[in-house]
Amino acid sequence: MIGSTVLGLDVGGSSVKYRLASAGQADGMPDAIAEGVAPALAEELPATLAELARTVSAGHRLAAVAVAIPGLVDEASGTVIRSSNVPALDGRALGPELSALLGVPVSILNDGRAAAVAEARWGAGAGERDVFTLALGTGIAGSHLVDGVIADGAHGSAGELGHVVVEPGGRLCSCGQRGCLETLLGAPALRRAWNAAGGEGSARELLAAYDEDDPRAVPIVRTAAQHLADAVLTLLALVDPGVVVVGGGLASAPHRLVELAAGYVAEQATFHRVPPIVPAELGRWAGAVGTAAEARALAARVVAA
Ligand SMILES: [Zn+2]
Structure with missing residues (x-):
């Protein structure tokens, strides 16, 4: 060869x-x-x-x-x-x-x-045996990798962190449930909240405004980060990964949403072993x-x- x-x-x-x-x-x-x-x-x-x-x-x-x-x-x-x-x-x-x-x-x-395999093996998860990757974008995708191989369950559908309910009875999700993480943290949900607060543009503009301490953006991004933290705490309880890698279109904009969520996880964890929660590297x-x-x-x- x-x-x-x-x-x-x-x-x-x-x-x-x-x-x-x-x-x-x-x-x-x-x-x-x-x-x-x-x-x-x-x-x-x-x-x-x-x-x-x-x-x-x-x-x-x-x-x-x-x-x-x-x-x-x-x-x-x-x-x-x-x-x-x-x-x-x-x-x-x-x-x-x-x-x-x-x-x-x-x-x-x-x-x-x-992308998850690449990030786990040669990106931000390199050197860690047990990796969970999250992709934040229009939807929210997750993958659990052990030794660089996706552990996707009995039917190939494990890792759907975007469809963990973090707001019972909340907004209807594309999956049919109500209050999934995706209905609060997906790019369309962030854009909706941002536009309702008088902000212009998409979720990326919201995150950029947050980085400039725009008072309209700060509460929206803090709330979104708390929802992400809630889902990650559930993830830590169930999976106990060695590192959580956050990538996707939204995370490739500013990284402060991820930092904020990681801070909430560290504050609110009790029995959990809190791993590094880091941005993806391969973009x-x-x-x-x-x-x-x-x-x-x-x-x-x-x-x-
Ligand atoms: Zn859903």
Whole structure:
């Protein structure tokens, strides 16, 4: 395999991030032989993804590809079940189709899972055996990783910290429950609270205003941080992670929300063992790093088979 490369593609609604890495590298963060961002490929999928793969890997021998998709995927069959950001892929057997076009094995995974693995192994969770990653954005996703592998329960659905109820009887959540963490801390909820207080713009503007001690923003962000702290205290009671890594679109803006929540957790913990609660380190590249690692593992499995 020495001399061969593997490619990770992190497909989003507005762009595709890629990382081309060595197939022969044993372990560690996949090196970046090439890395970048391509425009979104809304049309003619998966042919445009295959074209991107050929362009990025030109001059190298490509051994395997992994593609991260924002949405629900069936990893075993390489099928995209549903992706609200890339609806053109809904129901497509993307793995087998792309594999036929490129002539190499292709695996498909969820983008949040790819990012979680990368953060746990080579980002803010590096060196810690038991890691919980949280992604704050429109929704709130969580993953519990042990030795760099996601522990996702009997049915693959563990880690949904966004759907822990922190306000019983509260606002209706997209999941059907009321008062989930996501209804209070998701970007739409923060924007709603911010706009109701007279602030302009999105949750990012709210967090920026908080950093400037805007009196309209301070109580909203404090309340949001307390809700996050409540959910994290539940998490500590159930999972006892060695580190909690907070990333996602919202956390990549200012980090003071996370610091504030970590402070509340430290104050309010009783029997809990409080781990470091830290911002993610790989930022928007986590998904591409995670898919490159998955492609490398896939190439190794093919060689071993
Ligand atoms: Zn919910």
